Amino acid sequence: MNEGVEWAVHSCLNLAWLGDERAVPAAKLAGFYELPAAYLNKQLQALARAGILTSTSGPRGGFRLARPPEKITLMDVVAAIEGEEEAFRCTEIRHRGGSDSGVRSKTPCEIHTSMRKAELAWRRELASQTIADIASSVEGHSSAAPERVRRWFDDTRT
Amino acid sequence: MNEGVEWAVHSCLNLAWLGDERAVPAAKLAGFYELPAAYLNKQLQALARAGILTSTSGPRGGFRLARPPEKITLMDVVAAIEGEEEAFRCTEIRHRGGSDSGVRSKTPCEIHTSMRKAELAWRRELASQTIADIASSVEGHSSAAPERVRRWFDDTRT
Numbered sequence: 001m002n003e004g005v006e007w008a009v010h011s012c013l014n015l016a017w018l019g020d021e022r023a024v025p026a027a028k029l030a031g032f033y034e035l036p037a038a039y040l041n042k043q044l045q046a047l048a049r050a051g052i053l054t055s056t057s058g059p060r061g062g063f064r065l066a067r068p069p070e071k072i073t074l075m076d077v078v079a080a081i082e083g084e085e086e087a088f089r090c091t092e093i094r095h096r097g098g099s100d101s102g103v104r105s106k107t108p109c110e111i112h113t114s115m116r117k118a119e120l121a122w123r124r125e126l127a128s129q130t131i132a133d134i135a136s137s138v139e140g141h142s143s144a145a146p147e148r149v150r151r152w153f154d155d156t157r158t
Numbered sequence: 159m160n161e162g163v164e165w166a167v168h169s170c171l172n173l174a175w176l177g178d179e180r181a182v183p184a185a186k187l188a189g190f191y192e193l194p195a196a197y198l199n200k201q202l203q204a205l206a207r208a209g210i211l212t213s214t215s216g217p218r219g220g221f222r223l224a225r226p227p228e229k230i231t232l233m234d235v236v237a238a239i240e241g242e243e244e245a246f247r248c249t250e251i252r253h254r255g256g257s258d259s260g261v262r263s264k265t266p267c268e269i270h271t272s273m274r275k276a277e278l279a280w281r282r283e284l285a286s287q288t289i290a291d292i293a294s295s296v297e298g299h300s301s302a303a304p305e306r307v308r309r310w311f312d313d314t315r316t
Contacts, residue, residue: 001245009269010251034255074272087159087245093168097192110295111167114232114287122280129272137268 004043004081007035011044012052012077012131013138016069017146018153023062032152043081050080069131075123077131088115162201162239165193169202170210170235170289171296174227175304176311181220190310201239208238227289233281235289246273 011029018024026041044063048055054066065072090112138145169187176182184202188195202221206213212224223230248270296303 001247003247003249005246005273006249006251006269013269032255033251035251074276088163089159089161091161091164093164093191093193097190107299110292111164111171113295114292115163115284117287118232118280118283121283122276125276125279126273129275134268134272137271141265 001078002081004039004046005078007033007040008043008047008077008081009074009131009134011040011063012047012065012069012072013135014149014153015053015063015065016131016135017149020064022153023056023060023064024153025062028153028156029063031156032149046080047077050076052076052080065131069135072131073127074129074131074134075126078126086116086119088112088119090115159236160239162197162204163236165191165198166201166205166235166239167232167289167292169198169221170205170223170227170230171293172307172311173211173221173223174289174293175307178222180311181214181218181222182311183220186311186314187221189314190307204238205235208234210234210238223289227293230289231285232287232289232292233284236284244274244277246270246277248273 010033014029014032015024026044027037029044030037030040044053045055047053048063048066051066052072053063055061055063090109092109094109135146168191172187172190173182184199185195187202188198202211203213205211206221206224209224210230211221213219213221248267250267252267293304
């Protein structure tokens, strides 16, 4: 999985703590973790295209969450960054070569079906966890985290 | 996911139907689907290293299942080909830059924990499905499949 997924989830978490009163520039979101801003900006644009962030331009422009963190799942973020494609690609080799009985089976490939079952379990689990859930778990063992994030974003100029 | 996973699962399925009386050369397993033999051979060697296949050399050498198809799960095959590494790699960016409070948190990263939960659901599902299950699903809608495979491997010279 693309490292952009880790960056994107962390950035959504920070935007959740920063609230929707301010737009945060990509450079500042990147600066918090010393990430390359241009590359993080690509991930943020992908999140905006997926309707997870809103993006405003201009000197006070930047990114905000487009909806409450309770409504953003890990599946949303992963799909925005990685695409919707299944991890297992069935290329239907069962219809190639000696294996081909001449009659194309209309039943689905059982291997593809089994792999898809596992992928659905993964997607279901990702879809059951929201940015708000993660925020609240972090706050559970590090109650100062939101305030520390807000202070850094208030005080730091990039 | 590497296309070798699809090839490897199909090859295990064919070896299940062929039984353990004969060793099947990589070139023949590849020929059945018109796959590149050298590349399939790499996947078969990986399955052998993982203890899923046994490999014998010599003029009548080749590959066999190392254990009954009831004892080979999709997880075994995927891990043999793709490795054991998690799909989501946590690089702990939370400890970088402005985010670092100076004190390394001993609690696990909550994002990593959430991503791992999903990955475990995927692994559990893959581990619950065996080559024998897939064989029996295929036979359920295509009862001639095992015999067709056996005939092709009996009759074809590569």
